[in-house]
Amino acid sequence: MATRTQIYKEILREYDALRTEQAAKLRQRKEEIYRRLPHVREIDETLSMLGVQTAKLVLLKPGDMQEALVEMRAKQKELQTERRMLLESIGLTPADMELEYVCETCKDTGYVDNVPCTCLKQKVMDKLYDQSNVRDIVKVENFDHFDVRLYSEQVSKKEGISPRENAMQILRQALAFVENFADGGQNLLLYGATGLGKTFLCSCIAKELLDQGYVVLYLTAGQLFRKLEEIRFSKDEDAEKEEWDKELLEADLLIIDDLGTEFATLFTASELFRLINDRKLKNKSVIISTNLNPEDITNQYSDRITSRLREYKVLKFFGDDIRVVKKFRKSSGDMSR
Secondary structure, eight states: OOOHHHHHHHHHHHHHHHHHHHHHHHHHHHHOOOHHHHHHHHHHHHHHHHHHHHHHHHHOOOOGGHHHHHHHHHHHHHHHHHHHHHHHTTTGGGGOOOOOOOOTTTTSSSSTTTEEHHHHHHHHHHHHHHHHTTTGGGGGGSGGGGOGSSOOSOOTTTTOOOSSHHHHHHHHHHHHHHHTTGGOOOEEEEEEETEEEEHHHHHHHHHHHTTTOOEEEEHHHHHHHHHHHHHHHSSSOOHHHHHHHHHHHHHHEEEEEEOOOOOOOOOHHHHHHHHHHHHHTTTTTTEEEEEEOOOHHHHHHHHHHHHHHSSSSEEOSSSHHHHHHHHHHHTTTTTOO
């Protein structure tokens, strides 16, 4: 795992390597051209000397500066024309004697007038997606595809509202979470039965924040605790493991999906409390999704953990399994209700 600073440093090293590679290719092209057209080398050497000779003349005879500049430009044009014609004789152009850039806008530096280039922003986003674990998922699971019509309009006697109205309220809360994310310290607890859209909503939020350049780490509870066990109990000293552990605390958003499905031990309980407590102290956001209701959470986890989770904004999902609803409507050809 890498922080944003580390990601930027890595990308800038990639730019450096790219420019070095392109410079080496240019040298090879020039040597091959000079081998085939020796006179082009002579022209290039003359062109490079013209500027030096003109500068010396201006220093020695300032009064002749204008005349010297006109003469130099005329000579340059003459040589460049001859050079172009020679290159064209073997199917090349003057551009073949210049550096090639992957990004012409920033000349493969990543910046234009000290402002990040579009290509740099894209590279950062790509790396953030790569380490978030959601690159492929968010192509489908995003706010554009969050369909409240999959939830029933029938009012639940127990809840007092319909699953659809509840889904609309949850959607508004999720959008507000994204909109106010820069303020820091927001935490969500999503709970409800399987198939109600909790994981889908996590993916929606992850995509929006990744697109804004935030570091998002998305893990199932099983993945999270297996990785923590590997870090804690491995005898090997591994800087990457230490960095990974650090990133769990430093990522802008940590999403823990399916809490409660992990094999519960004293270790998992201790690590869960450490994560949510340390991230609270750092004002870093957490989203937890679970099939457990608040009573189950209290029974399964320690008082310390449940005390912290009570501080989270709780979003309850209820209704029919929308995966079944979606499958039924697709098979019947009705996706409008």
